[in-house]
Structures are given as C-alpha cells and as structure tokens.
C-alpha cells in the first residue's frame with residue numbers, strides 16, 4: 113500500500129488538501145497518510161523550516177501531497193529555498209510537470225478561444241539553472257553593492273528533462289515538442305540546451321520539434337496558445353511560462369503540478385500552483401480543483417491511471433456545470449468530486 | 454543640428470526605417486543622417502559585425518535609429534551579442550524604455566479590453582544582469598558538459614534604472630511604479646534590487662509602489678494589464694515582460710523602444726521591437742508604425758517633445774482609421790503619417 117506524506121501547509125493549503133484527500137480516498141482507498149506540519153505557521157512557532165529528521169521521514173514515502181506554504185510575513189526565500197526548492201533538489205525532482213487545458217465551462221481571458229483549444233503541458237526542468245542558489249552579495253546596502261546569481265546547467269540535467277518531454281509527446285496525439293530558451297543571449301546555457309535537444313530529437317524522428325526564444329514563447333502563449341503541445345524549458349523560464357499558460361486557461365486556481373522524480377527512487381511531490389491565499393483563507397471558498405487535479409497526477413504517477421482518469425473526468429464535469437460568477441464552497445466541490453469520480 | 458546614425462539593417466528593417474525617416478523629416482527637418490551598413494547582409498558578405506572604426510563613428514552621433522538586424526542563417530548570438538547588445542553596453546544605454554498602449558483602432562487578444570485601458574511603460578535595465586555575457590561551457594557536447602550563465606548586478610546599475618522609473622512615474626497621471634523580480638528564489642540579485650527600490654521609493658513618498666514576482670507579473674499582464682503604470686525590472690525579465698505587454702496591446706508590430714543613455718554623454722538608440730521578418734521582407738507590406746513611434750521617442754529624447762507629440766497623434770489617427778484585416782502598404786502609411794504629423 114502506497115505511503116503518502118501530506119504537507120497541507122498554510123492558508124487555503126489545508127482547505128484544498130482536505131478535499132484532494134477526500135477525492136483520492138474515494139477512487140483509491142487505503143493509502144497510508146502521514147501529515148507533516150510544515151510551512152509559515154510552524155516557522156513562526158518554532159523557527160523551523162524543514163528539520164533533517166522530517167526530511168528523512170519524507171524520503172520514506174512514495175509521494176508527497178502539498179497544499180501551499182507561506183504568508184506575507186515570512187521573509188522572501190525562507191520557505192521557498194528552505195522547503196519547496198529543498199524538496200525538489202534533495203529528492204531530485206527533475207521534471208516539474210505542468211499541464212494546461214482550457215476546460216469546458218471555463219473562460220479564457222483571450223477572446224474567441226473555445227474550450228479544448230488549449231491543451232499543452234510544460235516540462236520544466238526542476239533541479240538546475242538559476243534555482244541552484246549559486247551567487248552572492250558583496251558590500252550589502254552600500255553604493256558599491258554587487259549581487260550575482262549563477263545559472264548552473266548540466267548536459268545530464270537538461271537531457272533527462274528533454275527525454276521526458278519527448279516520451280510524453282510520443283504518447284500524445286499531436287506529437288510535438290517545443291524547446292524554449294534564449295540561445296541568442298544566453299549562448300552558453302542556451303547552447304547546451306540546444307545541443308541536448310538536437311541529440312534527443314534525433315532519436316525521435318517521428319516527433320515534430322521547434323525552438324523559440326523565451327520572449328517569443330511568452331508572446332505566442334497569449335496570441336496563439338493552440339500551437340503548443342509539449343514545451344520543454346529550464347527552471348526559470350518554466351516558472352514564467354507556466355503562469356502565463358495558467359492565466360490563459362482560466363487562472364492559477366485551476367493549475368495542477370507535479371515535481372516528479374521519474375526514477376521513483378525518491379518521492380515525487382504534487383501541489384496546486386496557487387499559493388496560500390491569506391485573503392480568502394478560512395472562509396471555505398477556495399477552489400479545490402487544482403489540488404484535486406494534483407491528486408490525479410499523484411495517482412497517475414503511482415501507477416493508477418484508471419483512478420486518475422476518473423478524477424479528471426469528474427473535474428471536467430464539475431467545471432462544465434458551474435455557473436460563471438457563482439460562489440463555490442470548498443467542501444461541497446470536494447464532496448461532489450468524490451461522489452462523481 | 455543633431456546627427457543621426459541610421460542602421461536600417463536587414464529584411465523589413467530597411468523598409469520601415471525609410472518611413473520613419475520620412476516622418477521625422479516632415480516634423481523635424483534638417484537632421485544630418487549617416488547610414489551604416491550593419492547586420493546579417495554585411496556579416497554574410499564580409500564576416501564583419503561591428504568594426505571598431507564604425508563603433509567610433511557611431512559614438513560621434515546624437516542618436517541611432519535602428520530598423521532590425523538578422524536572418525535565420527546567422528548563428529544565434531552573433532548579431533545579438535556582437536551588435537545589438539554591444540551597442541547597448543558600450544554606449545551605456547541603461548534605460549531600455551518600452552511603452553505599451555492599447556491604441557484606438559487596435560484590438561487586444563484579451564477579451565473585453567477597450568482602447569486606452571492599457572497604458573504602461575516598462576523601464577528595463579539595459580546594461581547588466583544575465584545580458585552581461587558572463588559564463589562558459591566545459592566538456593562541450595559530451596555527457597560531462599556543463600554551462601553557466603551569470604547574472605551580474607550592481608547597486609549602481611539597478612538604482613539608476615529605478616531612479617529613471619520613478620522620474621517617469623512622477624510625470625504620469627497615475628504615479629505608480631511596480632518592481633518586478635524574483636526575490637523569493639533569486640535572493641541575491643532580488644535583494645539588491647529590492648533594497649535599491651526601497652531607497653529610491655523613500656525619496657518619492659508621493660509615488661505609489663508595489664512589488665511582484667516575475668511569474669505573477671507575467672500572469673497579471675494577461676489577466677489585468679490595466680493595473681500597471683511604470684514597471685521597472687532587470688534586463689531579462691524586461692525582455693519577457695515587454696513582449697507580453699506588446700502581445701496584449703496588438704502585437705510587436707506596433708511596439709517601439711529606446712535604448713537610452715539618459716546622461717546624453719553617449720548616443721541612445723531607438724528601434725522597433727519587431728525583427729527583420731524575412732517572410733514578408735521585400736513586399737512593401739510591413740507596418741512602419743513601430744519604427745515611426747521609435748522615431749518619436751528619438752525626437753523626444755533629443756528635446757523635441759512637440760514634434761514627438763505630433764508624430765504620436767498622427768499614429769493614433771492612422772491606427773484609429775484602419776479597417777481590421779485590410780492589407781497596408783508600408784510607403785503609403787509613411788506618406789500619410791508624414792503629411793498628417
């Protein structure tokens with residue numbers, strides 16, 4: 113029986129995770145859950161972000177389900193570097209997977225787009241690049257201050273993310289992979305990515321490929337998001353592109369993600385893209401759909417594609433049945449999804 | 454009399470620059486123009502990108518008007534690093550200014566947005582960050598390959614861009630500056646930018662300020678672009694944000710930009726954001742509006758705000774009078790703008 117670590121976190125994180133578990137339990141009963149109290153609340157209470165003992169325990173699980181961590185009073189970087197990115201790096205979650213679909217019943221801010229017309233997935237590299245944390249500051253807060261950030265890229269790291277993207281494209285109807293980088297300016301890292309991409313593409317002559325600069329891709333996600341199938345890119349560009357992709361498909365309220373270690377030797381982590389949303393926390397009005405869809409990705413990762421498919425279909429039906437503008441109740445949405453899945 | 458260096462460049466670059474000059478000549482006759490043959494064509498013919506002698510000559514001008522350089526057969530980075538970025542860095546053009554307006558007569562891809570509702574300007578730092586070119590590759594094209602890119606940031610560099618943004622905001626009705634960075638992950642550089650921003654903001658208590666992460670800003674440019682007035686950000690984030698801003702205001706076909714050295718000790722450069730567009734080059738159908746608006750920015754920079762205003766009004770009238778979908782003729786648009794300005 114699979115063992116799931118649950119980090120519900122702060123704000124609406126706890127609310128949406130309750131519903132995600134409800135739905136997972138309905139379609140795949142019997143998982144063993146362990147709850148871990150991590151996030152802003154614990155940090156304020158104890159000063160701890162991610163004790164080593166907790167990290168060791170997390171390593172013993174098959175997957176991690178995370179809600180959202182943070183609140184505006186935690187200094188920037190503390191929970192991001194100390195918890196979220198630490199988990200991604202320590203568990204070598206090198207595929208940060210972020211699907212975007214324009215679901216029936218949802219409205220894109222883009223004029224004239226119809227549900228179904230956007231169906232893309234971004235394979236964002238999750239363990240390298242500017243997220244490595246390399247860099248420093250000298251002469252802080254003086255006129256002589258300098259700061260550096262270093263993007264570290266390995267062929268190993270780029271290639272395994274690119275391989276994953278091609279494998280996914282091979283299982284999708286359109287069979288297309290777009291590499292996004294900025295090879296005309298970031299010639300060193302861009303060159304490495306382009307070389308790795310070419311090498312993997314050569315093994316997949318049946319898959320269509322294209323390359324775009326990050327600025328152009330950001331633009332095309334707005335003017336022509338239909339053109340994308342699988343997009344593979346580095347950690348920072350993926351961060352930006354997936355938020356744009358979420359925006360054009362109805363907002364990060366619906367966006368699910370997985371930080372995946374495809375080798376399964378270490379736990380993968382599944383989390384909605386949205387944050388802890390302190391402004392609506394505690395009111396029971398947060399939309400749990402992104403958390404539930406992250407749960408479906410967890411099920412799929414653990415080999416239960418059938419249950420994942422049922423959850424996804426229940427979400428599709430839920431979204432299609434919504435009246436635009438109507439307020440929703442978090443628990444009611446979870447109940448409906450659990451009984452329909 | 455001001456001396457203007459003209460780098461018309463490749464593809465539609467030459468076509469749109471002809472019209473920009475036509476319009477500038479109509480409103481501010483008597484500039485002395487020198488044409489410089491630089492770009493992909495010259496690179497193919499002679500292997501030269503930017504000879505030192507040309508660089509010296511350019512330095513003697515009051516401003517540079519650039520069309521577009523490049524074609525798909527030039528290796529990535531050659532003209533970007535060797536020409537465009539070299540000019541920005543050598544002439545210390547630290548304010549890369551990119552206004553975005555939803556003009557009357559143009560349509561945003563965003564549903565429900567009305568002309569006038571978007572009116573923002575991005576002050577993109579132009580001489581630092583990941584554009585510094587610092588980095589390298591080891592073990593190229595082997596499994597052991599690594600590549601680095603280093604973002605170099607100085608208080609000096611961030612602060613002067615931020616100061617420029619506040620000065621611009623002080624002259625705009627909404628008086629608001631948004632700092633965009635990624636302080637929660639890029640803690641070193643983000644910290645430097647945030648500290649510089651706070652220091653400058655403290656000198657401007659009458660200007661509203663906000664901070665957003667780059668991923669959130671990219672999203673809000675799609676879901677709520679009306680919220681922005683002046684945005685200040687680093688070189689790479691500015692590259693991405695300004696293309697999104699262009700996309701939501703009708704495309705880079707209308708986007709003008711200035712690479713400005715506000716000290717005027719070295720020449721500033723004005724160029725449309727679009728590229729050389731080899732697919733439509735030579736047909737006389739490229740829209741010269743972005744080049745003409747870049748010409749207006751040049752006039753403004755040289756102290757002729759009155760002439761710049763006339764050009765901008767002529768462009769507004771031109772765009773308002775267009776029939777959506779109708780093909781335009783580059784030269785006819787230029788003629789109309791020249792006679793109406």
Ligand SMILES: CC(C)[C@H](C(=O)O)[C@@H](O)C(=O)O
Pocket residue numbers: 192193196197351385637638668
């Ligand atoms: C919170 C932050 C560290 C994170 C990131 O930048 O990856 C978030 O924006 C995301 O996309 O998951």
Ligand SMILES: CC(C)[C@H](C(=O)O)[C@@H](O)C(=O)O
Pocket residue numbers: 296297327533534537538692726
């Ligand atoms: C061509 C390239 C070097 C340039 C940049 O990245 O700055 C372009 O995208 C721009 O925005 O002017």
